[in-house]
Amino acid sequence: MSNSKQNSMFSLTRLLLVARKEFSDLLRDRKSIFWGLFAVAISGPLVVGMIYFVAQSVTERIEKVTAPIVNAQFAPDLVRFLERGGIKVEADPADYEARVKSGDLDAVLVIDPDFAAAYASGRAARITLVTESSRDRSAPVASRLARAVRSWAEYVGNERLILRGVAPQVARPVQLDDLDLATAEQKGSRMLQIMSFYALFAGLMGAIAAALDVTAGERERQTLEPLLATPVTVPELTIGKWLAVSGVNLIAVSVSLLGFVLALQVVPIDRLGLPFSFGLREYAGFMAVLVPFAFMVPAVLLAFGAAGKTAKEAQSSLQFGVSMIGLLPLMSFFRQTKAPWWDTWVPVNGQYAVLSKVLRSETITSSDWLAMIVIPAAICAVALFVFSRRLGDEKMLAGK
Numbered sequence: 001m002s003n004s005k006q007n008s009m010f011s012l013t014r015l016l017l018v019a020r021k022e023f024s025d026l027l028r029d030r031k032s033i034f035w036g037l038f039a040v041a042i043s044g045p046l047v048v049g050m051i052y053f054v055a056q057s058v059t060e061r062i063e064k065v066t067a068p069i070v071n072a073q074f075a076p077d078l079v080r081f082l083e084r085g086g087i088k089v090e091a092d093p094a095d096y097e098a099r100v101k102s103g104d105l106d107a108v109l110v111i112d113p114d115f116a117a118a119y120a121s122g123r124a125a126r127i128t129l130v131t132e133s134s135r136d137r138s139a140p141v142a143s144r145l146a147r148a149v150r151s152w153a154e155y156v157g158n159e160r161l162i163l164r165g166v167a168p169q170v171a172r173p174v175q176l177d178d179l180d181l182a183t184a185e186q187k188g189s190r191m192l193q194i195m196s197f198y199a200l201f202a203g204l205m206g207a208i209a210a211a212l213d214v215t216a217g218e219r220e221r222q223t224l225e226p227l228l229a230t231p232v233t234v235p236e237l238t239i240g241k242w243l244a245v246s247g248v249n250l251i252a253v254s255v256s257l258l259g260f261v262l263a264l265q266v267v268p269i270d271r272l273g274l275p276f277s278f279g280l281r282e283y284a285g286f287m288a289v290l291v292p293f294a295f296m297v298p299a300v301l302l303a304f305g306a307a308g309k310t311a312k313e314a315q316s317s318l319q320f321g322v323s324m325i326g327l328l329p330l331m332s333f334f335r336q337t338k339a340p341w342w343d344t345w346v347p348v349n350g351q352y353a354v355l356s357k358v359l360r361s362e363t364i365t366s367s368d369w370l371a372m373i374v375i376p377a378a379i380c381a382v383a384l385f386v387f388s389r390r391l392g393d394e395k396m397l398a399g400k
Helices: 003-007 012-028 030-063 076-084 096-102 115-121 136-163 184-191 194-205 208-221 224-228 234-266 280-305 311-327 349-359 366-391 394-398
Strands: 066-070 088-091 107-111 127-131
Touching: 012 208, 012 234, 030 136, 030 194, 030 234, 066 076, 076 088, 076 136, 096 107, 096 127, 107 136, 127 136, 194 234, 194 280, 194 349, 208 234, 208 280, 234 280, 234 366, 280 349, 280 366, 349 366
Parallel strands: 066 088, 066 107
Antiparallel strands: 107 127
């Protein structure tokens, strides 16, 4: 690299020419671009569709619950109570423990053989609810059966108190009322919280192929060395490549969110009792968070991609970078305590937290917005510096 090139002044015109050239090269491979954008675009409708069908399946299973009961003949009053509540009774299921374990049955009520005697004498009569707690899909059915049995027990208890001339309230010295402060948007966002993760996923996946192409791809095609031989400086080349990849990533993020918007307009989520909306306000909030993120990710991926000697090595480096970035939102996803003040200042995890606030229609503080700008900008600066140093190293051209 000549001294004249090293000492040449930074030119915005040359930078934009590099960005346009790189962006045109990326778009030239239309098949790869199409499938890359198609993958992130279809993820939104697929996620919304899966949520709808899962919620619909759960709702139908709860509404059409069948209660397998062992020794049902000992509790005829309970059987009648369940049937009046719309629960179909299946008497004496065979090998019920093995069937619950295997998932053929969600839950089974086992009536104690001494139930009738205890019930008639006013003593506590025993009923066992057999479930398999590690199977999530069985939980709604088991929960409804448990509520039904408790309702019947409360009804019987009240009737016995009344017959003895005692007001039922005497046995309940404390009345607990539920007051749910969650708004309709917050209730709906609980199930669609996964949208935040997939929005970040689009910002990650949309840049991988492009970042690989402008680093290891150019080096293997031997087009990087002629580019470095032009009057373009290394910083101009660095920023130009970054802007081109960021442009592709912004398209991917926009298309992904558009897929969510269109899917939520078509899929009747509200019919399942999920008061959820994703309109212009939510779209704007997501874009405000994801635009800085969409510029940060390409810078990181370019730094990782330039570290590989071959396209295969660069791809491995990019996959490692994406894996590390993708794990960060798990901090918020699995946290069981209130988020600390610095939560939004953790890269990627902060974006996930703020996107969740947008879904829940919560107030986003100025500190949150500052973190959404400052952290991506700082990471961009460091990653681009590393990428620039790598581009300026003759070993990169030699593949060492």
